[in-house]
Amino acid sequence: MTGTVKSAAAIGGGVIGGGWIARFLLNGYDVKVFDPHPQAERLVGEVLANAERAYRKLTLAPMAPKGKLSFVSSIEEAVCDADYVQESVPERLDLKRKVYAEIERHAKESTLIGSSTSGFKPTELIEGLATPERLFVAHPFNPVYLLPVVEVVPGQTSPDNLDRAKSFLTAIGMKPLVVRKEIDAHIADRLLEAVWREGLWLIHDGVATTEEIDDVIRFGFGLRWAQMGLFETYRIAGGEAGMRHFMSQFGPALKWPWTKLMDVPDLTDDLIDIIAAQSDAQSGKHSIRELERIRDDNLVAIMQALKGNDWGAGALLKEYESTLYANAHSHARPPTVDPGKPLALHADRVREDWVDYNGHMTESRYLQVFGDATDAFLHFIGMNKHYLASGRSLYTVETHIRHLREVKMGAPLRVETLLLGFDQKRVRIVHELYGGPQDELLATGEHMLLHVDTTKSAASPMDLSLSIKLGEVWKHHRHLEVPAYAGKPVREIMMESAAAS
Numbered sequence: 001m002t003g004t005v006k007s008a009a010a011i012g013g014g015v016i017g018g019g020w021i022a023r024f025l026l027n028g029y030d031v032k033v034f035d036p037h038p039q040a041e042r043l044v045g046e047v048l049a050n051a052e053r054a055y056r057k058l059t060l061a062p063m064a065p066k067g068k069l070s071f072v073s074s075i076e077e078a079v080c081d082a083d084y085v086q087e088s089v090p091e092r093l094d095l096k097r098k099v100y101a102e103i104e105r106h107a108k109e110s111t112l113i114g115s116s117t118s119g120f121k122p123t124e125l126i127e128g129l130a131t132p133e134r135l136f137v138a139h140p141f142n143p144v145y146l147l148p149v150v151e152v153v154p155g156q157t158s159p160d161n162l163d164r165a166k167s168f169l170t171a172i173g174m175k176p177l178v179v180r181k182e183i184d185a186h187i188a189d190r191l192l193e194a195v196w197r198e199g200l201w202l203i204h205d206g207v208a209t210t211e212e213i214d215d216v217i218r219f220g221f222g223l224r225w226a227q228m229g230l231f232e233t234y235r236i237a238g239g240e241a242g243m244r245h246f247m248s249q250f251g252p253a254l255k256w257p258w259t260k261l262m263d264v265p266d267l268t269d270d271l272i273d274i275i276a277a278q279s280d281a282q283s284g285k286h287s288i289r290e291l292e293r294i295r296d297d298n299l300v301a302i303m304q305a306l307k308g309n310d311w312g313a314g315a316l317l318k319e320y321e322s323t324l325y326a327n328a329h330s331h332a333r334p335p336t337v338d339p340g341k342p343l344a345l346h347a348d349r350v351r352e353d354w355v356d357y358n359g360h361m362t363e364s365r366y367l368q369v370f371g372d373a374t375d376a377f378l379h380f381i382g383m384n385k386h387y388l389a390s391g392r393s394l395y396t397v398e399t400h401i402r403h404l405r406e407v408k409m410g411a412p413l414r415v416e417t418l419l420l421g422f423d424q425k426r427v428r429i430v431h432e433l434y435g436g437p438q439d440e441l442l443a444t445g446e447h448m449l450l451h452v453d454t455t456k457s458a459a460s461p462m463d464l465s466l467s468i469k470l471g472e473v474w475k476h477h478r479h480l481e482v483p484a485y486a487g488k489p490v491r492e493i494m495m496e497s498a499a500a501s
C-alpha cells in the first residue's frame with residue numbers, strides 16, 4: 001500500500017462536510033477545510049460542538065486527542081499535504097468535476113479523493129481526470145459523525161487505493177460498504193427516495209400529514225430497521241417457513257395498485273406550502289440544532305442498546321471501542337512515574353452528563369473514574385490486548401469508595417494510585433481522586449482485584465511479566481505511608497468517628 005492516511009482535507013463544510021470534519025477531528029486527524037461560505041467557521045463549529053457532545057455520551061473509551069482544525073482560503077491550500085480529501089460541495093456535476101480538477105492539480109499523487117455525492121456514479125465524476133484511480137464515491141449518512149455506514153463506490157479506483165480508503169474509513173469508526181456495481185443513487189438512496197416519493201403522494205392525496213407518516217415509521221417499522229433491516233425482518237414475518245413463504249404470500253401484492261413508486265407528484269408551490277406548514281406544526285417548536293441533539297441522543301441510546309446485544313451498529317461500536325482501548329497507550333501522554341509518590345496514571349474532567357440533580361458529579365461516576373484509573377493501572381503493569389487475548393485478566397472483586405467532597409461540571413479530575421500489596425492472584429490498590437478549583441481530595445477508592453483465567457472464570461496465578469512489573473512498583477510503594485482509612489470497613493470508621501466526638 002502507498003501509505004496510511006495521516007491527515008485530511010474537507011472541500012465543502014455544509015451539513016455533510018461538517019459531519020465529516022467532526023468525525024475526522026474526533027478520531028485524531030488534522031483537517032484543513034475550504035468552504036467559501038462567509039459563515040463556514042461558525043457552521044462547522046456548531047456541528048462540531050454537537051458531535052463532541054454526542055461522542056461524550058456514545059463512548060467512555062479513550063478517544064484519540066482531537067485533531068487540529070484549520071480553515072484555508074483555497075482548495076490548493078487545503079489539499080496540498082492531505083492524504084485523504086473528502087469532497088462535499090453541492091450536488092451539481094459541473095461543480096464537482098471542477099473541484100476534482102483543482103484537487104488533482106494540487107494534491108500529492110497518493111492522495112485519496114472521496115466524494116459525498118448522493119446520486120452521481122463515479123464514471124460521471126471522473127470525466128476529464130488524469131488520475132481517476134484515486135477517486136471513489138464515499139457516500140455517508142447524516143449525521144456523518146454518528147451513523148457508521150458509508151457506501152463506497154469504486155469506479156476506476158485501484159485496488160490499493162480502495163484498500164487504503166476502506167482502512168481509513170474503518171479506523172474512524174465507519175462501516176465501509178463497497179457497492180458492487182455503480183448505479184445512480186447507489187443503494188440506500190434508491191430505497192430512501194422510494195419511501196420519500198410515496199410519502200409525498202400520501203400528503204398530496206390528503207391521506208396523511210408529515211407527522212402521521214413519521215409516526216408510522218418511528219413507532220413501527222423504523223424501530224425494526226435500526227436492528228434488522230428489510231430482508232431479515234421479512235424472513236421472520238414469513239413465520240417458520242421463512243422467506244419463501246413470505247415471498248409467496250406478499251410478493252403478488254407488489255403488482256397490486258398500492259404504490260405510485262416511479263411517479264413523483266409535481267412539487268407545486270401549494271404542495272410545498274402544505275408540507276412546510278405540516279412540518280412546522282410537527283417540529284417547529286425546536287430549532288434545527290435542538291432537533292440535531294434530540295436525534296443524536298436517540299441514536300446514541302439505540303447504538304448502546306445494540307451494543308449490549310452485540311448486534312448490528314452496536315457490535316460495530318463495540319469493535320471500535322476495543323480498538324480505541326488498544327490504541328490508548330499509543331496516544332496517551334506517558335504516565336508520570338515518580339518513585340517517591342503514588343502513580344499518576346489517569347486524569348479526566350467532570351462531563352456534562354455526569355452531573356446529577358444537585359448540580360454535582362453523580363455517585364456512580366466516582367466509581368467510573370476509579371474504574372478508568374484501575375484500567376490505566378492495569379495497562380501500566382502490562383495487561384494489554386495480547387494479555388487479554390491469552391485468556392487472562394484481572395477482575396475487581398471488592399470496592400470501598402468514600403465520597404468526601406462534591407465537584408461541579410467541567411472541573412478537572414486526577415487520580416493518584418498506590419499499590420497496597422499483591423500476590424500471585426490478588427492485587428490491592430487505593431486510588432485518591434483530586435480535583436475541583438482547589439485540587440482537593442474528593443474521594444478515595446480501595447479495590448481488590450483477582451487474577452482470573454477468563455476461559456474458566458476461575459482465579460488463576462498471573463503471568464511472571466505482571467508480577468515483575470508489580471514488584472517494581474512495590475519496591476517504591478512499600479515505603480509510602482498507607483492511608484489510615486485503608487482496609488477499614490464502613491462500620492469501623494463510623495465507630496472511630498463516634499468515639500472521637
Ligand SMILES: NC(=O)C1=CN([C@@H]2O[C@H](COP(=O)(O)OP(=O)(O)OC[C@H]3O[C@@H](n4cnc5c(N)ncnc54)[C@H](O)[C@@H]3O)[C@@H](O)[C@H]2O)C=CC1
Binds near residue numbers: 017116117118
Ligand atoms: N444533506 C444530506 O442529507 C446528504 C448530502 N449528501 C451529499 O453531500 C454533498 C453536500 O451536501 P450538503 O452538505 O447537504 O450541502 P450543503 O448545502 O449543506 O453544503 C454544501 C457546502 O459546500 C460549499 N461550497 C459550495 N461551493 C463550493 C466550492 N466550490 N468549494 C468548496 N465548498 C463549496 C457551500 O458553501 C456549503 O457550505 C452533496 O453531494 C450531497 O448529495 C450526502 C449524504 C446526505
Ligand SMILES: C[N+](C)(C)CC(=O)CC(=O)[O-]
Binds near residue numbers: 118189192
Ligand atoms: C436526501 N439525500 C439523498 C441527500 C439523503 C442521503 O443521501 C443520505 C441520508 O443521509 O439520508
